[in-house]
Amino acid sequence: MALMITDECINCDVCEPECPNQAISLGPEIYVIYPARCTECVGHFDEPQCVQVCPVACIPVNPAHIESRETLWQKYQRLTAAKVP
Template sequence: MSLLITKRCINCDMCEPECPNEAISMGAEYYQIDADRCTECIGHYDRPTCQQVCPIDNTIIANPQRVENSDALWEKFVLHHHADRL
Protein backbone atom coordinates (compact mmCIF):
# COMPACT_ATOMS: atom_id res chain seq x y z
CA MET A 1 0.00 0.00 0.00
CA SER A 2 1.08 3.52 -0.48
CA LEU A 3 0.54 5.82 2.47
CA LEU A 4 -2.05 8.50 3.14
CA ILE A 5 -1.86 11.63 5.29
CA THR A 6 -5.08 12.15 7.22
CA LYS A 7 -6.81 15.34 8.33
CA ARG A 8 -4.95 15.01 11.63
CA CYS A 9 -1.95 16.61 9.85
CA ILE A 10 -0.79 19.82 11.56
CA ASN A 11 1.42 20.93 8.63
CA CYS A 12 4.57 20.75 10.72
CA ASP A 13 6.76 20.32 7.60
CA MET A 14 8.59 17.30 9.03
CA CYS A 15 7.57 14.67 6.47
CA GLU A 16 8.12 16.39 3.13
CA PRO A 17 11.93 16.70 3.23
CA GLU A 18 12.26 13.14 4.57
CA CYS A 19 10.52 11.45 1.64
CA PRO A 20 13.16 9.83 -0.61
CA ASN A 21 10.60 9.49 -3.41
CA GLU A 22 9.50 13.14 -3.39
CA ALA A 23 5.94 11.86 -2.98
CA ILE A 24 4.87 14.37 -0.31
CA SER A 25 3.71 17.89 -1.10
CA MET A 26 1.45 20.54 0.38
CA GLY A 27 -2.19 20.06 -0.58
CA ALA A 28 -5.04 22.55 -0.29
CA GLU A 29 -5.29 22.17 3.50
CA TYR A 30 -2.56 19.79 4.63
CA TYR A 31 0.22 17.64 3.22
CA GLN A 32 -0.64 14.87 0.79
CA ILE A 33 1.13 11.81 -0.61
CA ASP A 34 1.27 11.00 -4.31
CA ALA A 35 0.27 7.33 -4.31
CA ASP A 36 1.99 6.80 -7.67
CA ARG A 37 5.35 7.76 -6.12
CA CYS A 38 5.02 6.34 -2.59
CA THR A 39 6.81 3.03 -1.99
CA GLU A 40 6.53 3.11 1.82
CA CYS A 41 10.30 3.70 1.61
CA ILE A 42 10.90 0.21 0.17
CA GLY A 43 14.25 0.43 -1.59
CA HIS A 44 15.44 3.14 0.80
CA TYR A 45 14.67 2.35 4.46
CA ASP A 46 13.22 -0.39 6.66
CA ARG A 47 10.27 1.79 7.72
CA PRO A 48 8.54 4.79 6.13
CA THR A 49 10.46 7.87 7.24
CA CYS A 50 7.39 10.09 7.10
CA GLN A 51 5.71 7.97 9.78
CA GLN A 52 8.87 8.02 11.89
CA VAL A 53 9.18 11.82 11.94
CA CYS A 54 5.48 12.67 12.22
CA PRO A 55 4.79 14.06 15.71
CA ILE A 56 1.09 13.10 15.65
CA ASP A 57 0.26 9.39 16.05
CA ASN A 58 -1.85 7.75 13.33
CA THR A 59 -1.68 10.72 10.97
CA ILE A 60 0.11 8.83 8.19
CA ILE A 61 -1.64 5.55 7.52
CA ALA A 62 -1.86 2.84 4.87
CA ASN A 63 -4.02 4.08 2.00
CA PRO A 64 -7.02 1.71 1.81
CA GLN A 65 -7.64 2.84 -1.79
CA ARG A 66 -4.15 1.73 -2.92
CA VAL A 67 -3.56 -1.86 -1.82
CA GLU A 68 -0.09 -2.87 -3.02
CA ASN A 69 2.11 -5.74 -1.86
CA SER A 70 5.87 -5.51 -1.29
CA ASP A 71 6.63 -6.69 -4.82
CA ALA A 72 4.48 -3.94 -6.35
CA LEU A 73 6.12 -1.31 -4.12
CA TRP A 74 9.57 -2.60 -5.09
CA GLU A 75 8.64 -2.42 -8.78
CA LYS A 76 7.49 1.17 -8.31
CA PHE A 77 10.83 1.99 -6.62
CA VAL A 78 12.77 0.48 -9.53
CA LEU A 79 10.71 2.36 -12.10
CA HIS A 80 11.15 5.73 -10.38
CA HIS A 81 14.81 5.42 -9.42
CA HIS A 82 16.34 3.19 -12.06
CA ALA A 83 14.21 3.75 -15.17
CA ASP A 84 17.22 5.10 -17.07
CA ARG A 85 19.02 1.77 -16.56
CA LEU A 86 16.17 -0.45 -17.78
Protein backbone atom coordinates in the same frame (compact mmCIF):
# COMPACT_ATOMS: atom_id res chain seq x y z
CA MET B 1 0.28 0.00 0.14
CA ALA B 2 0.74 3.65 -0.46
CA LEU B 3 0.35 5.80 2.60
CA MET B 4 -1.95 8.76 3.13
CA ILE B 5 -2.03 11.78 5.41
CA THR B 6 -5.24 12.29 7.37
CA ASP B 7 -6.87 15.55 8.39
CA GLU B 8 -5.20 15.29 11.80
CA CYS B 9 -2.10 16.69 10.02
CA ILE B 10 -0.81 19.84 11.74
CA ASN B 11 1.34 20.97 8.77
CA CYS B 12 4.51 20.72 10.83
CA ASP B 13 6.63 20.28 7.67
CA VAL B 14 8.71 17.35 8.95
CA CYS B 15 7.45 14.63 6.58
CA GLU B 16 8.07 16.26 3.21
CA PRO B 17 11.88 16.46 3.36
CA GLU B 18 12.10 12.89 4.68
CA CYS B 19 10.45 11.32 1.62
CA PRO B 20 13.10 9.83 -0.68
CA ASN B 21 10.60 9.62 -3.56
CA GLN B 22 9.30 13.18 -3.34
CA ALA B 23 5.80 11.76 -2.91
CA ILE B 24 4.74 14.31 -0.28
CA SER B 25 3.77 17.89 -0.94
CA LEU B 26 1.65 20.58 0.63
CA GLY B 27 -1.94 20.35 -0.59
CA PRO B 28 -4.65 23.02 -0.29
CA GLU B 29 -5.03 22.47 3.47
CA ILE B 30 -2.67 19.71 4.61
CA TYR B 31 0.19 17.67 3.23
CA VAL B 32 -0.70 14.95 0.72
CA ILE B 33 1.01 11.78 -0.48
CA TYR B 34 0.90 10.90 -4.18
CA PRO B 35 0.28 7.12 -4.38
CA ALA B 36 2.11 6.80 -7.70
CA ARG B 37 5.35 7.91 -6.01
CA CYS B 38 4.91 6.33 -2.55
CA THR B 39 6.83 3.09 -2.00
CA GLU B 40 6.56 3.20 1.81
CA CYS B 41 10.33 3.74 1.55
CA VAL B 42 10.85 0.22 0.14
CA GLY B 43 14.24 0.29 -1.55
CA HIS B 44 15.43 3.17 0.62
CA PHE B 45 14.72 2.35 4.28
CA ASP B 46 13.29 -0.45 6.41
CA GLU B 47 10.33 1.68 7.52
CA PRO B 48 8.46 4.66 6.07
CA GLN B 49 10.37 7.74 7.13
CA CYS B 50 7.33 10.02 7.16
CA VAL B 51 5.63 7.73 9.67
CA GLN B 52 8.77 7.71 11.81
CA VAL B 53 8.96 11.52 12.08
CA CYS B 54 5.25 12.41 12.23
CA PRO B 55 4.52 13.87 15.69
CA VAL B 56 0.76 13.25 15.50
CA ALA B 57 0.68 9.77 13.90
CA CYS B 58 -1.57 10.83 11.02
CA ILE B 59 0.00 8.71 8.24
CA PRO B 60 -1.79 5.35 7.89
CA VAL B 61 -1.94 2.96 4.95
CA ASN B 62 -4.25 4.26 2.24
CA PRO B 63 -7.02 1.64 1.86
CA ALA B 64 -7.62 2.80 -1.72
CA HIS B 65 -4.04 1.88 -2.69
CA ILE B 66 -3.23 -1.53 -1.25
CA GLU B 67 0.04 -2.84 -2.73
CA SER B 68 2.27 -5.80 -1.90
CA ARG B 69 5.90 -5.37 -0.93
CA GLU B 70 6.83 -6.76 -4.36
CA THR B 71 4.67 -4.14 -6.09
CA LEU B 72 6.27 -1.42 -3.98
CA TRP B 73 9.72 -2.76 -4.94
CA GLN B 74 8.79 -2.66 -8.62
CA LYS B 75 7.54 0.92 -8.22
CA TYR B 76 10.83 1.85 -6.50
CA GLN B 77 12.75 0.34 -9.43
CA ARG B 78 10.69 2.31 -11.96
CA LEU B 79 11.12 5.55 -10.03
CA THR B 80 14.89 5.14 -9.62
CA ALA B 81 15.37 4.01 -13.24
CA ALA B 82 13.72 7.24 -14.36
CA LYS B 83 16.43 9.22 -12.51
CA VAL B 84 19.34 7.55 -14.33
CA PRO B 85 20.68 9.78 -17.14
